[in-house]
Amino acid sequence: MTVLIIGAGALGTYFGGKLIQEGVPVTFLVRSGRYQQIQNDGLVVRSVHGDFRLNPPILQHISPTTHYDVVFLTVKSYHLPNLWDTLDQLVSQGSVIIPFLNGVAHMDELLTRYGPEHVLGGICYTEATLLPSGVVEQTSPMQELVVGSVSGKIPGVVGSLREAFARQGVQFTESQSIMTDMWIKYIFLVVFSAATTVFRSSIGDILADEQSASWLSYALEETITVAKSLNVALPEHVYSRIWNRIQSLPLSMTSSMFKDSQRGYPLEVEHLQGYLARQAWTHHVQIPRMETAYWALRPLALGQNIAKMA
Numbered sequence: 001m002t003v004l005i006i007g008a009g010a011l012g013t014y015f016g017g018k019l020i021q022e023g024v025p026v027t028f029l030v031r032s033g034r035y036q037q038i039q040n041d042g043l044v045v046r047s048v049h050g051d052f053r054l055n056p057p058i059l060q061h062i063s064p065t066t067h068y069d070v071v072f073l074t075v076k077s078y079h080l081p082n083l084w085d086t087l088d089q090l091v092s093q094g095s096v097i098i099p100f101l102n103g104v105a106h107m108d109e110l111l112t113r114y115g116p117e118h119v120l121g122g123i124c125y126t127e128a129t130l131l132p133s134g135v136v137e138q139t140s141p142m143q144e145l146v147v148g149s150v151s152g153k154i155p156g157v158v159g160s161l162r163e164a165f166a167r168q169g170v171q172f173t174e175s176q177s178i179m180t181d182m183w184i185k186y187i188f189l190v191v192f193s194a195a196t197t198v199f200r201s202s203i204g205d206i207l208a209d210e211q212s213a214s215w216l217s218y219a220l221e222e223t224i225t226v227a228k229s230l231n232v233a234l235p236e237h238v239y240s241r242i243w244n245r246i247q248s249l250p251l252s253m254t255s256s257m258f259k260d261s262q263r264g265y266p267l268e269v270e271h272l273q274g275y276l277a278r279q280a281w282t283h284h285v286q287i288p289r290m291e292t293a294y295w296a297l298r299p300l301a302l303g304q305n306i307a308k309m310a
């Protein structure tokens, strides 16, 4: 099994590093700034599960002749428009793409373009950040990946990934209902990231304030109503399932969107809250709380470093 990871950011570096430590041949496709950092220092990870430093192959352009069995897409949503040519080429060379982006909007685009035989669904649960120094900090015990096919046909290579990740202590699950699972994470995240970023608060502080907790609860209901208006197959009791999950989070937890906003980085607002608002408008669903959050987040979305990051 050969793996190409597009984007040696927080997720790509951490999970790619785990595979390399299992002897899996992993190559990273990176841009020039990250290329220099990795050339100079290697891939450096500081993690609650143990630090590591690795020197994997890195490329700035893919070769028209090299085939990769699996491609992990671990860029931010706002990077995707620059990657279609690369993805076209990889798919034409037979690769299967697994995107681990938060949200669901990218699945429509990827599936329409390449079909389910070349695109799996992917979900990641962890807390990791790429620091300006190039070091990736992974700060939570959570290290979980979920992969599945919308066609139900999971390629054999996924079994090899599961075995390699399991040996590294990464929880890797094959989902039989990947779009449902992606939506459940999306519903949780779009509300959680909106609340923590707009209120500039941890989940514990939000839940401790009766009015803020009530805002969060209604925002969750609004979001579930949008999903239902799109006929997303959701399990019974989806509200209580997600609400219980929110209540069981570590009190100090914030979202990666909040952390990125604190650093002045661009935010995936259009991909997360923007997508929700557009679906709500199209399907005439009233989402007053989530719509306000979307308007509040929009001015932060480009970040203060857009020229550097985009």
Ligand SMILES: NC(=O)C1=CN([C@@H]2O[C@H](COP(=O)(O)OP(=O)(O)OC[C@H]3O[C@@H](n4cnc5c(N)ncnc54)[C@H](OP(=O)(O)O)[C@@H]3O)[C@@H](O)[C@H]2O)C=CC1
Residues within 6 Å of the ligand: 006, 007, 008, 009, 010, 011, 012, 029, 030, 031, 032, 033, 034, 074, 075, 076, 077, 079, 082, 083, 100, 101, 102, 124, 125, 126, 127, 128, 129, 130, 256, 268, 309
């Ligand atoms: N971080 C986390 O804990 C979690 C993140 N996610 C999701 O995973 C996705 C990735 O997040 P994360 O890893 O944090 O993001 P990062 O910003 O840490 O990493 C993204 C990386 O992609 C690189 N990149 C962008 N465009 C290209 C390109 N054309 N070619 C090669 N590399 C490119 C960037 O390069 P450069 O450094 O040059 O800018 C950057 O290093 C997001 O959708 C996020 O919401 C999901 C769960 C948890």
Ligand SMILES: CC(C)(CO)C(=O)C(=O)O
Residues within 6 Å of the ligand: 102, 124, 125, 126, 127, 189, 193, 254, 255, 256, 257
């Ligand atoms: C909630 C969390 C940390 C789970 O992975 C996440 O995806 C994010 O904040 O972007």
